[in-house]
Amino acid sequence: MNLLSYNAQWVLLSTLLLGMAAGAVGVLSYWKRQSLMSDTLSHAALPGVVIGFMIVGSKQLPIMLLAAAISALVGAWLVQTIRGSSRVKEDAAMGIVLSVFFGLGIMLLTFANRMPGGGQSGLDHFIFGQAAAMVQSDVVTMMLVAGIVLLIVVLLLKEWKITLFDASYAQGLGFSVKMMNSLYTALLVLVVVVGIQAVGVILLAALMIIPAVSARYWSNSFSIMLLLSVCFGGGSGVLGTLISTWGKGWPTGPFIVVTAAVLFVVSLLFGTSKGLVTVWYYRRRQTIEKQKHALKAVIASELGEGAHQ
Amino acid sequence: MSYSMWILLTASLVGVCCGLVGVLLILRRMAMMADAISHSVLLGIVVAYLMTLQLSGIHMFIGAIVAGLATALLVQAFNQLGVQQEASIGIVFTTLFAIAVILIATKAGNAHLDIQHSLMGEITFIPWNTVQLPLLGAVPWAVVSLSAVLIVILLVLLLFYKEWKLTSFDAVFAASIGIPVTLMHYLFMSLVSLTSVAAFDAVGAIMVVAMLITPASAAYLWTDKLSVMLVLSCSFGVISAWGGYYGALWLDTSISGAMAFATGIIFMISFVVAPRYGIIAKYRRVSPTQALSK
Amino acid sequence: MSAVITVNDMNAAYRKSEVLSNVNFDVNAGTLTAIVGPNGAGKSTLIKSMLDLHPRSSGEVAFWGQRYQAVKKRIGYVPQRGSVDWDFPTDALDVVMMGLYGSIGWLKRPGKGHREQAMEALRSMGMELYANRQISQLSGGQQQRVFLARALVQDADIYFLDEPLAGVDAATEHIIMNTLQQLRDRGRTVIVVHHDLQTVEDYYDHVLLLNRTVIAHGATGDVFTTDQLVKTYGGALRWLREKV
Numbered sequence: 001m002n003l004l005s006y007n008a009q010w011v012l013l014s015t016l017l018l019g020m021a022a023g024a025v026g027v028l029s030y031w032k033r034q035s036l037m038s039d040t041l042s043h044a045a046l047p048g049v050v051i052g053f054m055i056v057g058s059k060q061l062p063i064m065l066l067a068a069a070i071s072a073l074v075g076a077w078l079v080q081t082i083r084g085s086s087r088v089k090e091d092a093a094m095g096i097v098l099s100v101f102f103g104l105g106i107m108l109l110t111f112a113n114r115m116p117g118g119g120q121s122g123l124d125h126f127i128f129g130q131a132a133a134m135v136q137s138d139v140v141t142m143m144l145v146a147g148i149v150l151l152i153v154v155l156l157l158k159e160w161k162i163t164l165f166d167a168s169y170a171q172g173l174g175f176s177v178k179m180m181n182s183l184y185t186a187l188l189v190l191v192v193v194v195g196i197q198a199v200g201v202i203l204l205a206a207l208m209i210i211p212a213v214s215a216r217y218w219s220n221s222f223s224i225m226l227l228l229s230v231c232f233g234g235g236s237g238v239l240g241t242l243i244s245t246w247g248k249g250w251p252t253g254p255f256i257v258v259t260a261a262v263l264f265v266v267s268l269l270f271g272t273s274k275g276l277v278t279v280w281y282y283r284r285r286q287t288i289e290k291q292k293h294a295l296k297a298v299i300a301s302e303l304g305e306g307a308h309q
Numbered sequence: 310m311s312y313s314m315w316i317l318l319t320a321s322l323v324g325v326c327c328g329l330v331g332v333l334l335i336l337r338r339m340a341m342m343a344d345a346i347s348h349s350v351l352l353g354i355v356v357a358y359l360m361t362l363q364l365s366g367i368h369m370f371i372g373a374i375v376a377g378l379a380t381a382l383l384v385q386a387f388n389q390l391g392v393q394q395e396a397s398i399g400i401v402f403t404t405l406f407a408i409a410v411i412l413i414a415t416k417a418g419n420a421h422l423d424i425q426h427s428l429m430g431e432i433t434f435i436p437w438n439t440v441q442l443p444l445l446g447a448v449p450w451a452v453v454s455l456s457a458v459l460i461v462i463l464l465v466l467l468l469f470y471k472e473w474k475l476t477s478f479d480a481v482f483a484a485s486i487g488i489p490v491t492l493m494h495y496l497f498m499s500l501v502s503l504t505s506v507a508a509f510d511a512v513g514a515i516m517v518v519a520m521l522i523t524p525a526s527a528a529y530l531w532t533d534k535l536s537v538m539l540v541l542s543c544s545f546g547v548i549s550a551w552g553g554y555y556g557a558l559w560l561d562t563s564i565s566g567a568m569a570f571a572t573g574i575i576f577m578i579s580f581v582v583a584p585r586y587g588i589i590a591k592y593r594r595v596s597p598t599q600a601l602s603k
Numbered sequence: 604m605s606a607v608i609t610v611n612d613m614n615a616a617y618r619k620s621e622v623l624s625n626v627n628f629d630v631n632a633g634t635l636t637a638i639v640g641p642n643g644a645g646k647s648t649l650i651k652s653m654l655d656l657h658p659r660s661s662g663e664v665a666f667w668g669q670r671y672q673a674v675k676k677r678i679g680y681v682p683q684r685g686s687v688d689w690d691f692p693t694d695a696l697d698v699v700m701m702g703l704y705g706s707i708g709w710l711k712r713p714g715k716g717h718r719e720q721a722m723e724a725l726r727s728m729g730m731e732l733y734a735n736r737q738i739s740q741l742s743g744g745q746q747q748r749v750f751l752a753r754a755l756v757q758d759a760d761i762y763f764l765d766e767p768l769a770g771v772d773a774a775t776e777h778i779i780m781n782t783l784q785q786l787r788d789r790g791r792t793v794i795v796v797h798h799d800l801q802t803v804e805d806y807y808d809h810v811l812l813l814n815r816t817v818i819a820h821g822a823t824g825d826v827f828t829t830d831q832l833v834k835t836y837g838g839a840l841r842w843l844r845e846k847v
Binding site: 034043085094103110111205206210247 | 335338339340341344348390391392393395396398399400404406407408410411414415515516518519521522525526529530557560561562563565566567568569570572573576580586587588591
């Protein structure tokens with residue numbers, strides 16, 4: 001892919017925006033303690049994608065995205081229902097929805113592959129992501145969605161903060177926690193459905209988890225974490241896509257994920273707030289200070305004794 | 310043995326192996342770990358292939374177990390460094406899986422290692438890949454490996470039955486009476502890895518997750534006894550396997566997809582009609598205190 | 604009377620903060636001791652650090668002069684009720700029998716004799732009618748009695764209990780404290796994290812006042828005074844202010 005080509009620039013722009021949106025919502029997921037819900041929903045979206053294709057008869061992105069969103073929402077609802085109405089716990093509920101929906105999706109995929117216009121290319125890219133195969137109109141759609149997500153997250157910053165950290169307190173203050181939760185689910189579904197274009201169903205969770213966790217090692221402030229996560233997500237998106245262009249037919253997803261993972265390891269070690277090396281360094285300084293202090297005290301007392309005698 | 314009988318046997322073995330392991334999986338709340346391990350074993354398989362240039366055999370199993378253990382260890386490590394459990398799982402398995410896909414796309418491009426295959430499995434090829442056994446003649450490799458894994462699972466499960474029960478129910482108490490809880494945790498993760506890779510060939514990664522989690526969850530809704538839960542889980546697994554196979558033939562669609570979906574159907578039915586823990590029973594029930602005084 | 608438990612200079616940390624520092628105390632046989640202190644004082648951590656369930660950053664703990672690992676079988680632990688999955692497919696009798704797993708040993712199955720022992724323990728807790736009830740169907744107090752029965756069946760010489768009376772009804776509290784006092788009268792050593800200051804003097808012959816370090820410990824009459832309590836709880840106020 002020629003980097004300077006018109007198409008290439010569109011693709012890079014889209015992975016940038018997708019990464020940013022995923023980074024933003026990923027922070028919300030992390031503080032809601034539901035990091036793997038994105039994994040569940042991305043698998044749950046598959047039947048929708050295929051049904052969307054089958055209804056229209058050709059690969060039309062907006063329809064497929066809508067169908068995928070509906071499918072993912074049904075999945076989310078089922079997880080809640082299973083968990084809320086039976087003794088089955090949340091992790092099992094997520095696993096059930098994830099695998100059963102995906103199985104359904106695969107079944108439908110074999111039907112779709114037999115339809116005219118189906119074939120391997122378009123639909124299979126949903127599994128591994130192939131940003132480079134996107135057409136300009138696709139990119140525009142996705143940019144719009146990503147833009148909306150980022151806007152909503154930023155506009156409601158203080159509402160997110162308060163409802164995430166102390167929902168009951170927020171409720172008491174008059175914030176509608178229920179509305180925020182519904183909004184969160186909507187954002188999650190939007191990012192999932194749009195993100196699987198770039199990285200595919202299986203690796204979407206990575207984009208929604210890794211940048212957010214990486215950001216934590218640089219700051220304790222919610223806003224800064226959000227900003228950093230957006231940067232890490234966008235950065236991984238662009239870098240990963242660039243790297244994937246070096247080989248013919250390489251899928252974008254894995255390279256974006258590995259880029260994000262490298263950023264994570266760097267953050268884990270050297271992050272200014274909690275990075276392991278950073279913490280070790282400061283502890284060492286503290287210990288040395290303490291030792292100096294203790295030594296001084298001993299010397300002072302010795303001198304004191306001497307002076308008295 | 311006819312062609313379809315081999316397939317059904319393989320699928321049934323997957324149902325039983327996953328059914329047994331799945332019960333402990335959901336009771337120990339490690340369902341998502343199963344999702345994680347079933348993806349990261351791909352890396353183990355790829356590395357084993359790159360090192361030995363052989364596609365089947367014991368090396369794959371070893372590679373898978375190593376990958377599975379690595380996953381469990383890394384998740385534990387990140388967790389102890391302060392990362393939330395779910396996030397740790399997410400970071401580890403997606404990265405390992407991504408590395409595997411990259412390795413396949415770049416180095417092993419000319420190999421038969423096909424990602425699609427690992428994810429979706431290709432059970433229709435099972436009967437053709439055979440090994441020669443002494444008394445039995447030509448037996449599909451998948452049947453042999455799954456049977457071996459089943460024996461291992463049964464042994465480990467039955468020999469240490471009460472220890473599994475206790476560590477799953479109350480790990481803190483178990484530790485206080487001297488049971489090596491951490492060791493058993495990693496032993497269990499190895500078992501999950503082993504089961505995953507054995508079932509890969511047959512039903513692929515995602516279906517392994519379905520087979521591990523869903524029949525066990527369905528069984529959970531029918532009983533209060535661990536032993537019954539184990540039997541039910543295996544039964545549901547086998548029924549899903551058979552139902553899925555015939556359903557796929559009838560609809561002319563992916564067999565593994567159909568099997569996964571079948572587990573979902575059984576779960577949904579259980580969710581609604583199970584006596585005492587199903588939805589219908591719950592709505593019919595009198596208040597708990599009245600029930601206790603009866 | 605000899606000290607069956609000795610703790611010397613024990614420190615313990617959680618993540619980055621010191622939770623326990625410089626903990627020193629002894630416990631004699633045949634005593635019923637309450638561990639008392641404000642929230643965050645490290646009471647649960649104290650027990651866990653002594654039983655190798657939580658790492659110690661320094662210090663030594665000895666039971667009859669030996670390391671915990673050597674005498675594990677003679678020590679029983681009833682943790683706080685939160686850590687268990689109530690939906691687990693098991694009934695009250697089954698839970699009590701789990702207390703015998705340590706003595707049954709590897710590879711062997713529980714037998715009739717073990718069932719009888721378990722039933723006996725349930726009987727002593729007034730729970731024999733609930734033997735086959737799945738545990739989520741029991742009330743909080745009933746669940747607690749089952750867990751105490753599980754500890755009794757171990758027939759240990761030392762018992763640690765972490766907030767056994769939290770959220771239980773009056774009848775359960777009565778049965779539990781009665782049982783603990785009987786254990787003490789039979790020469791066993793019982794240490795309990797107790798949350799209700801009002802009842803300490805009624806139940807316990809010894810008290811350990813804890814707020815990240817030992818403020819005082821000894822016979823209830825000597826130690827459980829207004830002065831010492833202010834030191835224990837007043838200190839907590841200072842600590843909270845530092846954090847904020």
